[in-house]
Amino acid sequence: QAPTQPQEAALNAEAAQNDWPTYHGTYKSYHYSGLDQINTGNVKNLEVAWMHFPERATRGVQSTPLALDGVLYYSGSYSRIYALDGATGKTIWAYAPELDEDLVSKQTHSPYNRGIAIGHGNLYVGTVDGRLIALNLKDGKPVWDTKLLDSKKMTVGFTGAPLVVKDKVIIGAQGGEWPHRGPIFGVDGKTGQKKWEFFTVAGTEEAMKTWGGDSWRTGGGGGWMPGTYDPETNTVWWGTANPAPLYDWSGADWKKSGPRPGDNLYTTSVIALDPDSGKLKFYHQELPHDAWDFDSSVGEFVMLDRGGKKLVVHANKSGYVFVYDRSNAKVENVWPLVKNINFVKSIDPKTGELIGRRDFSEGKVDPPLCPAIMGGISWNSGAYSPKNGLFYRIGQEWCMELTVEKTTPVLEPMAQLNLGATFKAVAPPDGPARGHLSARDPVTGAKKWEVNYKYPPLASVLATAGNLVFVPDAEGVVHAYNADTGEELWSRNNGVGHNGGIISYMAGGKQYVAVPAGWGSLVGDEFVALFGEPFKSMSKNTGALVVFALRQ
Ligand SMILES: O=C(O)c1cc(C(=O)O)c2c(n1)C(=O)C(=O)c1cc(C(=O)O)[nH]c1-2
Numbered sequence: 001q002a003p004t005q006p007q008e009a010a011l012n013a014e015a016a017q018n019d020w021p022t023y024h025g026t027y028k029s030y031h032y033s034g035l036d037q038i039n040t041g042n043v044k045n046l047e048v049a050w051m052h053f054p055e056r057a058t059r060g061v062q063s064t065p066l067a068l069d070g071v072l073y074y075s076g077s078y079s080r081i082y083a084l085d086g087a088t089g090k091t092i093w094a095y096a097p098e099l100d101e102d103l104v105s106k107q108t109h110s111p112y113n114r115g116i117a118i119g120h121g122n123l124y125v126g127t128v129d130g131r132l133i134a135l136n137l138k139d140g141k142p143v144w145d146t147k148l149l150d151s152k153k154m155t156v157g158f159t160g161a162p163l164v165v166k167d168k169v170i171i172g173a174q175g176g177e178w179p180h181r182g183p184i185f186g187v188d189g190k191t192g193q194k195k196w197e198f199f200t201v202a203g204t205e206e207a208m209k210t211w212g213g214d215s216w217r218t219g220g221g222g223g224w225m226p227g228t229y230d231p232e233t234n235t236v237w238w239g240t241a242n243p244a245p246l247y248d249w250s251g252a253d254w255k256k257s258g259p260r261p262g263d264n265l266y267t268t269s270v271i272a273l274d275p276d277s278g279k280l281k282f283y284h285q286e287l288p289h290d291a292w293d294f295d296s297s298v299g300e301f302v303m304l305d306r307g308g309k310k311l312v313v314h315a316n317k318s319g320y321v322f323v324y325d326r327s328n329a330k331v332e333n334v335w336p337l338v339k340n341i342n343f344v345k346s347i348d349p350k351t352g353e354l355i356g357r358r359d360f361s362e363g364k365v366d367p368p369l370c371p372a373i374m375g376g377i378s379w380n381s382g383a384y385s386p387k388n389g390l391f392y393r394i395g396q397e398w399c400m401e402l403t404v405e406k407t408t409p410v411l412e413p414m415a416q417l418n419l420g421a422t423f424k425a426v427a428p429p430d431g432p433a434r435g436h437l438s439a440r441d442p443v444t445g446a447k448k449w450e451v452n453y454k455y456p457p458l459a460s461v462l463a464t465a466g467n468l469v470f471v472p473d474a475e476g477v478v479h480a481y482n483a484d485t486g487e488e489l490w491s492r493n494n495g496v497g498h499n500g501g502i503i504s505y506m507a508g509g510k511q512y513v514a515v516p517a518g519w520g521s522l523v524g525d526e527f528v529a530l531f532g533e534p535f536k537s538m539s540k541n542t543g544a545l546v547v548f549a550l551r552q
């Protein structure tokens, strides 16, 4: 009898072994595989074992697959799910939810899906029309289907992966661009009953005081990418999205004036929730009164033990990486991953305080804002190797011309995006727009090596015990590097850019590397104006799951 849910030991381990049981690999959030059949010595023999083509790949393939007992599960656009034999790619079952197509077509960010969760014998997926669905892991038959968000009133839904924690499934809504309160939900995994809802906008009395007037009603927030779980303290760590409108015209007087006066808790924050009750335990607001759309929802929470300290490392969209004490979210360090940052002069590495922040008034912003709205760091994850202690992260160097505009939230008949600006991505002051992968100490940020890319890669990274780091890039090439030196050891062209999450797993005693290929994220949209070809001609409505293994 094959297991129908990941073992606790596998979830709590540092390395994903035979399975890839949860979005970030394990709860430690390393995107690291403990498998080493494929290694620096033989990676040159890596070739395609099988491929799978999802239907209706609108906006590519952006999800991160899971693997359990030799079966690979992944989601495509419109929350379509595939269960495949991990060794052959043969379909075991497939599922396509019926969606409110009219609603889906009205949504700005749809219809991509970025991942799934497994637990309680079920597979869980969110939908862009505001539902969380459970399927029987064995046969793909629906078990329950719970409507959590009124997407008829609000063009928001779920695009990110859920997270299973004990008896609950936790999922966060999109929200930073919309006039709502960005809830995160705790749902009973067996019954589908909603057990709690945490509002990332004014979710506590303390937080309510940080929104001037009625602005909390339309404050944005959300938690559109999955966080992770610390079983030692029974704490869920989640990153929240920006406040709305994205760009604020208050100028320096943001505490008192503008569309959303105050700190705007708990937007652009990392929050620690009790998974049983949904109650807030503690938090750190990475960017108080975020005026730049630099969400904290992007990325992983790397759980590290260093020098007797229990730490968690979290990347913010602004290009800064925050290091926290895991017991209370006290700032231990803050370091910049990217060079081109001017929204602040710096962030105090001891306290996390923003120094020399730029708050805009209505009109053209000069000089252009760095990084651009696409972030110094995008939504996909980096990787951490416990073998050599290095953290691998993609950074992006670009800025944007920005004109801040006064807006009024549109709530009827259907709430709409509330941006408060027009913008255009441009090259940074120090050279062309570009990207890099750097290998660093996750706590100090000290750099060991770096690889530069003409076009910033926009997919997750994988590190393995075979001492390899895999980077699926924007042009369509998957690269394998020596994890210690950055030397490129293998590459292969998948023919279309990458947006999803690469994983590794074992099936029938053999190691595989699965790479979602397919281009279509919002950040990728900006590549056409910035770079021209190959992005002008690259389809945003195609993709495949490409699975590699060693040649026999
Ligand atoms: O605040 C939000 O709710 C929200 C949602 C999304 C999304 O759902 O894709 C993005 C962002 N914010 C965001 O800030 C961002 O940089 C971003 C990039 C992308 C993309 O598709 O590449 N989505 C999103």
Ligand SMILES: [Ca+2]
Pocket: 176, 177, 241, 242, 293, 295
């Ligand atoms: Ca956002």
